[in-house]
Amino acid sequence: MIEYIVRDNINERIIKHAAKLLHNGGIIALPTETSWIAACSSSSKEGIKKLRVLSGERDERHWTLLCSDISQFSALCVIDNRCFRVLNKYMPGPYVFILRTLHGTEKALGLRRSELGVRVSLHPVPRAVINALGTPLYTITAKRAMGTAADDELDAADGEQDDALPPIPESALFESGYELEEIQGIDMILDTGEELSRQFSTILDITKDEVRVLRRGAGEFPV
Numbered sequence: 001m002i003e004y005i006v007r008d009n010i011n012e013r014i015i016k017h018a019a020k021l022l023h024n025g026g027i028i029a030l031p032t033e034t035s036w037i038a039a040c041s042s043s044s045k046e047g048i049k050k051l052r053v054l055s056g057e058r059d060e061r062h063w064t065l066l067c068s069d070i071s072q073f074s075a076l077c078v079i080d081n082r083c084f085r086v087l088n089k090y091m092p093g094p095y096v097f098i099l100r101t102l103h104g105t106e107k108a109l110g111l112r113r114s115e116l117g118v119r120v121s122l123h124p125v126p127r128a129v130i131n132a133l134g135t136p137l138y139t140i141t142a143k144r145a146m147g148t149a150a151d152d153e154l155d156a157a158d159g160e161q162d163d164a165l166p167p168i169p170e171s172a173l174f175e176s177g178y179e180l181e182e183i184q185g186i187d188m189i190l191d192t193g194e195e196l197s198r199q200f201s202t203i204l205d206i207t208k209d210e211v212r213v214l215r216r217g218a219g220e221f222p223v
Contacts (some may be wrong), residue, residue: 002177006141007031007192010128010134018188019132026187027051029142029180030129033122034094034199034218036174038146038186039129039137042109047219048171054185055140064096064117064201065109068130073118076105083206092120092127094218098205115207141200142180143172146213173198 003014018028022039025046030037038054040047042065055063067073076106077099079087087097096117106114114120119139121127130137174180177191202219205212213221 001185002181002189002191004101005125005192006188007124007194010045010124012132014190015128015132018129018190019134021131021188022047022129022137025050027054027185027197029177029183029186029189030126030131030139031177031190031192031194032094032121032126032201034201035196036142036177036180037066037095037126037139038142038183039126039139041133042147043135050185051138051140052181053194056146063138063140064119065129066119066121066126066139068127068136072136073099073116075102075119076109077101077116086206087212089223090219092122094122094199094201095119095203095221096203098203098207098214100207114179115180117203119201125192129190132177142174142183142186144174144182145172146183146185170198 003017005011005014006218020040022028023044025044027038027040027047027050030039038051044136055070058102065073070091078101079099083099096119098117101114101116175195177189180186180189197218199215200215202217202221203214204221205214
């Protein structure tokens with residue numbers, strides 16, 4: 001189901017409807033400053049189960065935790081002064097940051113590893129949804145070949161690659177919201193009428209002393 005929404009004049013009724021759907025275990029598609037994403041509530045077991053099926057992954061290790069600001073993940077991850085300076089410089093924006101998790105985070109979020117990919121988007125629609133829901137979103141990039149492990153948002157997060165990931169064909173991504181109607185399992189599409197750039201985010205691993213680029217995307221690094 002498509003709900004049309006104005007980017008710079010967001011309808012609170014629609015946002016509340018989306019938040020309620022997420023709270024009840026639904027999956028929604030959202031625009032970002034890069035490409036379209038599919039998302040569930042990070043606190044919904046049913047939503048996580050559905051997103052796992054949609055992504056083709058057996059767990060959430062390749063997903064991104066999309067937050068409205070740093071405070072939403074500061075209690076989940078190790079953020080020392082060095083990490084904070086990097087985050088403060090590049091957030092919000094088209095970047096995913098790999099951070100070490102604090103003790104207990106894996107259990108709280110259902111993770112199976114001690115690292116987490118986090119992002120704060122510049123786009124007002126996902127931020128409005130997160131604020132209305134009151135909890136971050138688990139997200140994957142919406143792609144035409146949903147259900148294959150090679151298409152994950154954080155394929156590089158296992159830390160085995162030294163360079164950027166091979167480019168994903170532009171044809172694998174979506175430009176307009178109505179195109180996502182072909183994806184089975186998405187309950188709502190929040191469509192601003194924008195034609196998105198069909199780009200991936202840049203993935204930066206900041207778990208070590210040196211910032212490591214795991215994938216080069218829309219976000220420039222260094223700036």
